[in-house]
Amino acid sequence: MNQITKEVSNAIRVLREKVPLVHNITNYVTVNDCANALLAIGASPIMADDIAEAADISGISSALVLNIGTLNQRTVASMLAAGKRANELGIPVVFDPVGAGASKLRNDATREILEQVSLTVLRGNISEVSFVAGLAASTKGVDASEADGGNDAVTVAKAVAEKLGCTAAVTGAVDVIADGKRVAQIRNGHPMLSRVTGTGCMTSSLVGAYAGALRDGFTAAVAGIASMGIAGELAYEAAGQTGTGSFHIAIIDALSRLNPVLLEERAKLDEI
């Protein structure tokens, strides 16, 4: 068992001991799944997006997750207030730039968040992360564009990590996580994960849970993304033939049954 696998196996032990409270300002499409994924993995979710309480709630939380999947002008202000408070208190911040590049509103919101909030982890598909880095990227809706083959995920993750001084996690067939010093690859997951809405959002929330427990963005990102990848494999084995509805439910089942031994057996992690 390599070093990063040991760290991930330990991460879920620590998470379940600490039960971190994770504040999510996220979209209304997948928010129920994010809350249930957090409960399944062993964290405690709180969703609060009004400007009058966003910073207060971040202040009592162990981590903050910002997700612009269905952003609006009201919640962007709340994200900025919550992010600044988290930064003041040293609380880790995970940012999921859903659909960045798809509209001026998303681009402006992304820019404001990058300018005003220090991120611990940025997680997205290669289109979104490339856009954030100011690299060429075209976004079709909120799903990964397949037209970005030219931007290699390792190159993008390293460049973004350096540019923003955070952990950059580019998820795809092979996930790449970079933090300026280390680079990890994850070969878990299943293609059916892209046929259920919210698997990316849930992954970001899981990264938030691990970050709240560990205070280490790199290991948190690897642990959160590996947890979802393994849950996807287990869910496919349990329910893939039944259809995408049962597969969706089986993802939450798998997260709730995940444990250090299962992680060690299943994780396909390496550092490059």
Next chain:
Amino acid sequence: MNQITKEVSNAIRVLREKVPLVHNITNYVTVNDCANALLAIGASPIMADDIAEAADISGISSALVLNIGTLNQRTVASMLAAGKRANELGIPVVFDPVGAGASKLRNDATREILEQVSLTVLRGNISEVSFVAGLAASTKGVDASEADGGNDAVTVAKAVAEKLGCTAAVTGAVDVIADGKRVAQIRNGHPMLSRVTGTGCMTSSLVGAYAGALRDGFTAAVAGIASMGIAGELAYEAAGQTGTGSFHIAIIDALSRLNPVLLEERAKLDEI
């Protein structure tokens, strides 16, 4: 196999080839189901309701679905902006007037949408569609009123199609779809569909997916409504005895396993 059944069977082939991006401005009760139903049938969902991006997102989409299930004054403005942009670009617009007749806000919003946006398909229960047509109708909540027996669905659908110059789809025990030239009836479905929230909303999103792929409102409406009806039958066979929670999940399962052969075998469609 009659003509309309052939068209519907072909429709799902075309949809899965084109993977249309469907922009939904919809309610927060059933939005997750709408997204997962779209993914299951083979489309790509995007939800975006802020006035600062609604028209931009419609502009990159293949279809727009407007649903007033939990409308508010902010999102009504976004619906109008998105609808106008879709009209300018020739992108099909599906309107689901959930609960029209139940409050002044819903009535005013419905009127504004009808005045400012050309619809491709209007889909609702007989109370809602009758209300839209200015016919007598009483709405109890968001479920179909059984007091509207006096308004025959065929008469209502034909009248609304003529009045609005669009495809009118009245869903109920027997669904009726009319577009001024053709009238179809669908005898698929299961009564248990009314015991799960969002089956109507999902149907409208499916109609949007087919409309985005086909650019033909009549066939899209028949295909979307037949897809949900058949999914309801399959879901009842798989999980009806277990309860409404499992039945709900089995609907998505069935949509994800639907294919041209299954549609041809199951569809109970005829033109009158």
Next chain:
Amino acid sequence: MNQITKEVSNAIRVLREKVPLVHNITNYVTVNDCANALLAIGASPIMADDIAEAADISGISSALVLNIGTLNQRTVASMLAAGKRANELGIPVVFDPVGAGASKLRNDATREILEQVSLTVLRGNISEVSFVAGLAASTKGVDASEADGGNDAVTVAKAVAEKLGCTAAVTGAVDVIADGKRVAQIRNGHPMLSRVTGTGCMTSSLVGAYAGALRDGFTAAVAGIASMGIAGELAYEAAGQTGTGSFHIAIIDALSRLNPVLLEERAKLDEI
């Protein structure tokens, strides 16, 4: 069979006969579950939170449920307008003060609702209900704090019922319901219910459904909380080993299959 068990068994008969329309102004995390729980138990849900229609919708409903899980300044105003209209018309009002004590916004909203709206039932965990009563309480996120062992649930429920002149329901390992005259305890439920988001919110919506059917806050609270407790037990038996995702779905299944006989067999109710 004791008196309260007979009343609860009768309550579900009455509910299914009357199919009460239940207006929910609730959070976007668990709103889909609330709607499906209401449909499963035999009620009809409507969600509407814009100030321009909130009072209108309450006016045509049999009960109103207010839940501040993801409140914002816009919906607080709607809650007040809906609550006042419900009071004018004698429509029962259930209030779920999710996370009261966790932020100034939640505290202010709670205070305003208590000042301006007469409640029929207040339902929360002991932290939340204690906070509402102005008793010492610390809230960690939206889950029950275990640090409140000092405030005995019976004492809290009785004090709040007296103070507010309503039924107070404190849910926990043993649920306590008090209305100034009667005090009931419920020993149904399963610990896994706390690993799914929204089981508290669904319980409040079920209490609303029974209140709409019965017009008796005490019996409605006992019936709603017992229904969820028994559904949790049945769900654990059906799916507890599979994981929290399947358990979640099995809760809705169990609610949809609940009936007077099952309630009589399973209910662990007593008055003290």
